[in-house]
Amino acid sequence: MNNNKLDVVTLGEAMMMFVATKAGELHDVENFVRRAAGAELNVAIGLSRIGLRSGWVSRLGNDSFGRFIQSTLEKENVDYECVLIDAEHPTGFQLKSKAENGTDPTVEYFRKGSAASHLDLTDFNEDYFISARHLHLSGVAAALSSTSYQLSLYAAKWMRNAGKTLSFDPNLRPSLWKSEAEMVEQLNQLAFHANWVLPGLKEGKILTGYDKPEDIADFYLSQGVDVVVIKTGEQGAYYKTSENQKGIVPALRVKHVVDTVGAGDGFAVGVISALLEGEPLQRAVERGNFVGARAIQVIGDSEGLPTKAQLQQEMSLLSPSTSPVFG
Template structure:
């Protein structure tokens, strides 16, 4: 089967205003505008590495929506699956500046956004069939019940065609009615995936297991092919259904600037390497390397490397 696209993903993108001075957002007077969104970050990172990527979403027919579309085109990301919605606006967010390695404060303005109205009606069968891999995130799953339904439909369709799927839980508890609902819904998506990429704390919440191996076994025993767990300062740990397993040491950096986007960078590394036929160990090494690069610069996607830059890592 010939696929014109390597990866397709879907979710919400927002205009992001990053403060240029540290301190409380209330006192910030100057901001830099960027495009932000977990799935968009992954799409951007994969496109910079030379993969053919399509991103599916809805943006408002407003300046923020046009800004996001222009950003996608500059990155070489296919926009055929993006709807310009005349009814609802594009969401935006404010992000504080941190230069001491702490997590920045982010305030979201997304309620009723165009992307929150994603639904199975946005499923373009021909577009999805053109891709050999689907990447899903728990953020898109959380923004609305209709967006979740689209993810569910896309996962089943791609799986039925023998495509590979990856899932990053990206927990957003404040967007769910309850933790129980979040766990149930996200695990249902995770069990459709070939590769599941939780953080250690996320894995504990989703599975009730306390160790990386326990978390991995929870999914492997239910049909997932590989589980790659981000273990923070310890790097990452992986286990596959074929018996491969092991820890991969972290990349030590001199200074952590901004932690937002590190998990998306990790996903870029793992997914790109596995799609290139690399071993699971080498894929996790690449994930660690890109994740480490991401935390050394401000912004969600500034640290995502090009193919040439990847070779120098």
């Protein structure tokens, strides 16, 4: 029996998201629906829905956006004991277009000077982090500011030294970095502390300089990473371990793509939850593909993430030897 308070802790920025209700240029849209957004928040919500105990560390402004995100955390049963309410800096927000025909939506961010960008080492509560058996980090939190990066790196080192496991999703945000060289160097430093690294193929090419999934995997495995799983889009995912276990898991075909944002977070939810539950790596990657496919069929970053019951029921209908249409 696991006596830890949490299964997973993560840290990062949450933003209020306004999603256009009709397709077209954002400046022409009159009506939006509100959602909570944020890569690490999406993962925390997804893990909680599947039945794992997740906690999220951040800063929110003392404003209506921040209170909406708090209410979302409560509804999703995500622990936010170590979320600081910042009276001086606002909660960030974003506008997102309604995409059609599976294209990526346009997103405009309003996050400069946000509460979360002021995350620093004072946000690291040892008692809280030690209460979790796993830490999940992404490149978004690392990109917010130099102090947020320092917090991410400190948390990674501290948790590994404490005998915890760590997953890392690069989740590249080039516009938030001073240069691509800085982004590559700093994110790889984080990745090298992880047990499980989960890049997309394009991200892997940028971060390692290699084109082939196996070469990208070998780059991280040579630095002490245990498992590398590379998202290869319509081809599915490639995985390789430090013990030379490797394979390809085909993607699930989707009838109608509604919103591609959040697919990578859904993939992370699937892989992390399965590995923490003791599932074999092949099954974990299958679950990652499944949750990622589910996420892209609804508006919003986390609305398509399944409950435990939905996960079990819907995955039981999939044949392990085929790539059925999903949706």
